Amino acid sequence: MTDHAHDLACVRDATERLLTAVAKLDNASLAEPSRLPGWSRGHVLAHLSRNTDALVNVLEGRPMYASAEVRDADIERDAPRPLDVQLTDLRESAARLQALGDAPADWSRTVELRNGVTDSASRVPFRRWAEVELHHVDLGIGYELEDLPAEFTEREIDFLARRFAGHKEVPSTGLSAGDGRNWTTGGGADGAPVAAHGTPADLLGWLAGRRDGSGLTTDGTLPKLPPL
Secondary structure (H helix, E strand, O other), rough: OHHHHHHHHHHHHHHHHHHHHHOOOHHHHHOOOOOOOEEEHHHHHHHHHHHHHHHHHHOOOOOOOHHHHHHHHHHHHHOOOOHHHHHHHHHHHHHHHHHHHHHOOOOOOEEEOOHEEEEEEHHHHHHHHHHHHHHHHHOOOOOOHHHHHHHHHHHHHHHHHHHOOOOOOOOOEEEEEEOOOOOEOOOOOOOOOOOOOOOHHHHHHOOOOOOOOOEEEEOOOOOOOOOO
């Protein structure tokens, strides 16, 4: 089983990095576009806070979100808030998740996320870690994929490679980091197999939809991955 306590500690560290970086911004910069189409930096921060509460819901046996419409409306409502309010919300929502994570629980139980997706409770902290790290990059404030912790990058590549394995729209694709680490994804669509290699940051960027794959060396055309 995944070490949820270790991952919760990593979430705490990643959140502190995020809070330290965001505290250097101002209200005007929160209204500027993030790297996510249609979202300002304020949208990204609002999503991070509401996602924490959603994962608390998951761990406590409630629906992750009341509905997709409520989720989107909450983000739109909270996006324009000033910096100090955003920071307080990020801290307080993170504290709620950490407190729940520290309480005795059956971490082997199955929980339900969005759209009927289920997973072990022990993997929820890693899912939160991914939210914090990738959206920190999405803010476009100097934290890049190359700055991510090596452990996180490798585990997230593993996770995403498994997520797209057998996908009906993705032909078989072999990935190599050039240091002996290899992954295979896709395999559910027609088409010649593709091999790609590059840095872990570029591999993760392509799998996570943060880069177009132009930094990878391939022997064919990289498939278009479906949205996460």
